[in-house]
Structure formats: structure tokens, C-alpha cells
Amino acid sequence: MRVAAYVYPGWHAVAEREAAFGKGFTEWELLAGCRPRFLGHAQPRVPLLGSYDDRDPAAVGLRVRLAREHGIDALIWGVFWCRGKRVFEDALDAGFLGSPEGRTMPFACMWANRMPRRVLPVRRRDDPVITADRLVPSDVDDFVRFVALLAERYFARPNYLTVDGRSYLSIFDSTFFVRELGAEHARAAIAAARGWLRAHGHRDLHLAAIEPNAETLPLVRALGFDSVTHYVFLPDWKGPYLQDYAEYASLRASQWAGFATASGLPYQPAVATGWDATPRGADFGDARPDKYPWSPVVVGEHPERFADALRRALAFRSPVGGIDEPLVLVASLNEWTEGHYLEPDVRFGHGWLEAVRAARGS
Numbered sequence: 001m002r003v004a005a006y007v008y009p010g011w012h013a014v015a016e017r018e019a020a021f022g023k024g025f026t027e028w029e030l031l032a033g034c035r036p037r038f039l040g041h042a043q044p045r046v047p048l049l050g051s052y053d054d055r056d057p058a059a060v061g062l063r064v065r066l067a068r069e070h071g072i073d074a075l076i077w078g079v080f081w082c083r084g085k086r087v088f089e090d091a092l093d094a095g096f097l098g099s100p101e102g103r104t105m106p107f108a109c110m111w112a113n114r115m116p117r118r119v120l121p122v123r124r125r126d127d128p129v130i131t132a133d134r135l136v137p138s139d140v141d142d143f144v145r146f147v148a149l150l151a152e153r154y155f156a157r158p159n160y161l162t163v164d165g166r167s168y169l170s171i172f173d174s175t176f177f178v179r180e181l182g183a184e185h186a187r188a189a190i191a192a193a194r195g196w197l198r199a200h201g202h203r204d205l206h207l208a209a210i211e212p213n214a215e216t217l218p219l220v221r222a223l224g225f226d227s228v229t230h231y232v233f234l235p236d237w238k239g240p241y242l243q244d245y246a247e248y249a250s251l252r253a254s255q256w257a258g259f260a261t262a263s264g265l266p267y268q269p270a271v272a273t274g275w276d277a278t279p280r281g282a283d284f285g286d287a288r289p290d291k292y293p294w295s296p297v298v299v300g301e302h303p304e305r306f307a308d309a310l311r312r313a314l315a316f317r318s319p320v321g322g323i324d325e326p327l328v329l330v331a332s333l334n335e336w337t338e339g340h341y342l343e344p345d346v347r348f349g350h351g352w353l354e355a356v357r358a359a360r361g362s
Contacts (some may be wrong), residue, residue: 001314002325003356004074004108004161005067005342006231006332009091010116011054016087020118026051027279027337030121034279037288038242040299043278045336048344054091054334061099063343067333070353071360072342074106074161075333076170081146082115082136093153108161108168109150110210110231113138113177123282125289138181143189144196151202163206163227164324167197172231174209175216183219190224208268221264227323228263230270232331232340235296245274245301249309253316260320267320269313272331273352274301276339298339303351310359330356 013024028051034044052059064075077096080087096102113136138146147169154160155167162168171177178186194204209216209225211233220228233252235243249271260267277293288294313328331340342352 001316002073002327003071003310003314003330003360004076004327005072005330006110006335007075007077007091007096008332008335009054009078009080009088009095011052011334012088012091012095014087017116021120027120030279031336035283037278037283037285041278041297042299042301042347043276045279045339045341046346047336048346048349053095055094057095057099057102060091060095061101063333064096064099064101064105066344066350066353067342068101068105070342070350071356072330072333074108074327076108076110076161076168076329078112078172079109079150080112080115081149082113083138083142084145087116097157104159106159106161107154108170109154110170110172111146112172114173117280121280121282122293125284125287129292135176135180138177138189140181140185140189140192143181144192147193147205148196148200151197151200155197155202162203163327166204166206166226167202168206168208168327170208170210170229172210174211174220174225175213178212178216178219178223183223187223194224209263209265212263214262217259217262218264225263225265227266227268227326228259229268229327229329231329232272232275232338233270234272234331234340235275235298237292237296239296241290241295241297243296243298245298246305246308248298249305249312253309253312256316257319260318263320265320266318266323266326268318268323268327268329269316270329270331271306271309271313272340273303273306273342274298274339277337278339279337293338301339303348303355306352307355307359310356314359 077092115134206226208227209220211230256269275298280293344350
């Protein structure tokens with residue numbers, strides 16, 4: 001098993017967010033401004049190495065080097081694409097690939113098929129969790145253009161991550177992708193992208209469906225996906241406000257095999273260091289909405305408990321096999337405003353990274 005950590009590329013100012021939030025805005029402001037909202041609430045989260053601009057090769061290289069030294073085998077970068085428009089690409093293109101570490105560290109792409117939020121922290125209790133302006137439309141031609149861009153810029157690199165010799169790509173919201181295109185066109189889009197890769201001398205895809213819902217899960221194999229996994233698979237989104245880490249990490253591990261059985265595809269297990277998106281939501285006190293980003297909050301998270309969760313993932317064998325060297329997906333290297341990260345913090349020091357080393361060592 002190889003361990004791959006997701007990377008959120010949103011730690012630098014971009015024009016779209018500056019237009020909405022002001023010059024120089026980044027989510028570091030949300031992180032620093034968050035305050036505890038209940039007794040014992042572990043906020044604010046404080047990076048031990050300080051905040052950073054993820055377009056800076058030196059800053060990114062340092063964090064990549066730490067991850068690799070502690071047992072992270074690869075990084076999965078979120079790529080925001082909407083019909084040719086990209087956001088946050090400089091974190092990958094300049095920060096990571098511009099560093100010496102990024103030219104050798106295995107990496108892959110996840111299509112983050114959402115647009116970033118236009119209001120942060122979220123101040124409307126009546127808004128849906130996913131507003132219409134964040135949805136990413138696509139079609140067969142658009143998906144082929146997207147895969148072609150990834151192939152030319154990233155798949156062709158010697159350190160691009162492969163699974164069974166094929167370029168690894170995952171789709172963050174596979175349910176939305178299938179629902180929007182329809183099953184027939186989703187199948188056609190995946191087949192056309194594979195055809196483009198063959199025609200242009202690129203490796204085939206290993207395409208992973210992230211968190212397909214109960215309706216989509218039985219379809220993904222016939223549509224052309226190769227495996228199933230998750231991004232953050234820890235809290236119960238409809239459960240209580242406060243959820244215990246050890247309890248829910250154990251519950252989620254017990255459900256991994258079912259995703260393989262229901263889909264007919266290998267399941268690559270997903271673990272997270274925690275979950276707390278409180279910094280992304282305005283403080284409504286006891287009147288907080290019972291939905292993202294206010295609820296739920298995972299409590300009791302600790303590096304030792306994360307190490308236990310990672311050990312279970314490393315020991316997992318999918319009941320539907322077929323991958324010689326599967327991945328364990330970790331959320332994440334640096335999604336600080338959702339409370340899941342491996343980067344050092346003031347609370348535990350290098351504890352999250354040391355947990356990876358401990359789990360790998362055992």
C-alpha cells in the first residue's frame with residue numbers, strides 16, 4: 001500500500017476572491033480569526049511553521065520534504081477547472097512543480113469540480129450548502145479538453161503517479177459528474193478521453209470515483225471508472241453536532257468493503273486527521289445552522305488515534321481486487337480551514353506526520 005495525501009491549493013490570493021473579499025484575501029484570515037464556539041473547542045488552529053503562500057517554491061518544498069520524510073508517498077493536488085477556466089493553479093504549477101522537491105515527489109490530480117465559495121465566512125443560514133454558482137458544468141468535449149490539458153502539463157512528467165502503469169486521476173464529486181452528463185454521456189466522455197490519450201501517445205487513465213452516492217455507486221464500473229475512494233470519509237454529515245474521532249474512524253473503516261462490493265470495483269481506503277470547518281462559517285452562537293460549514297465537528301482527534309486509523313487502512317484488502325499496489329488516501333496535507341491537515345501545528349507539533357511514520361513503521 002502507498003500513502004497519498006490530498007493537497008488543497010487555495011493558500012494564495014486570486015483575482016476571483018479579491019473581488020469578493022478584498023485585496024490579498026486568503027483563508028489564512030479565516031483560520032486566524034476563528035474562536036472557540038463551545039467548551040473545549042480546539043480553535044483557532046495555528047500552523048507551527050506559520051502561514052505561507054503556496055506559490056512559493058521554498059515554502060511548499062519544505063512541507064513536501066517533511067511529508068516525504070515521514071512516509072507520504074505521493075500528493076494528490078486539487079485542480080479547479082470549469083470549461084477552460086482554472087483557479088488556484090499557481091500552487092501546483094509554481095509552488096510545487098517550481099520546487100526541487102516537486103520535481104521528484106510523485107503527484108497526481110483530483111478534479112475539484114466545484115468553484116470556490118464567493119462568501120467567506122459563510123454568513124447566510126438559508127443558503128444551500130452548494131450554491132448554483134459553484135456548480136461546474138461539463139460535457140464530452142469539455143472533459144476531453146480537461147484530460148488533454150492534464151496529460152500535456154502533468155501526466156507526461158516522470159514523477160506523475162501511476163496505478164498499475166496508468167495515470168491516476170480522481171473526480172471529487174463523481175455523483176454530480178454522472179448526474180449532470182447522464183450515464184450515457186458520462187460513459188462517452190470517459191471513453192473519448194481515453195481515446196485522446198491513446199491517439200496522442202499518453203498512458204491510459206486510472207480513473208477513481210470519489211464518494212459516489214448510493215444511486216451512482218452501482219454504475220461507476222460500467223461508466224469506465226477503475227476504483228472508488230473518498231476525500232474526507234469521517235463524520236456523519238447528518239449526525240450529531242459533536243462526533244468522536246475514534247468512534248467514527250472505526251465506523252468508516254467497517255464500511256470500506258461495502259463500497260467495493262456495491263460498485264464491483266476496488267476500494268482504496270480513505271482516512272482523515274479530523275474534521276472541523278468552523279472557520280468557514282460565521283458565528284451564529286446556539287442558532288448555528290445544522291449543515292456545512294457549521295456542523296458537524298469531530299472532537300477527540302489526536303495523532304495516536306489517526307495512526308490507528310491509518311494502520312487499519314494499510315491493512316485493508318479490498319474484496320474486489322485488481323490493483324497491484326493500491327493507495328491509501330489521506331485528507332489532507334493542508335486543508336486547515338476544514339480541520340484536516342498533516343502539516344505541523346502548535347497543538348501537536350509534528351505529531352500528525354509522526355503518526356504517519358508510526359503507522360508505516362508498524
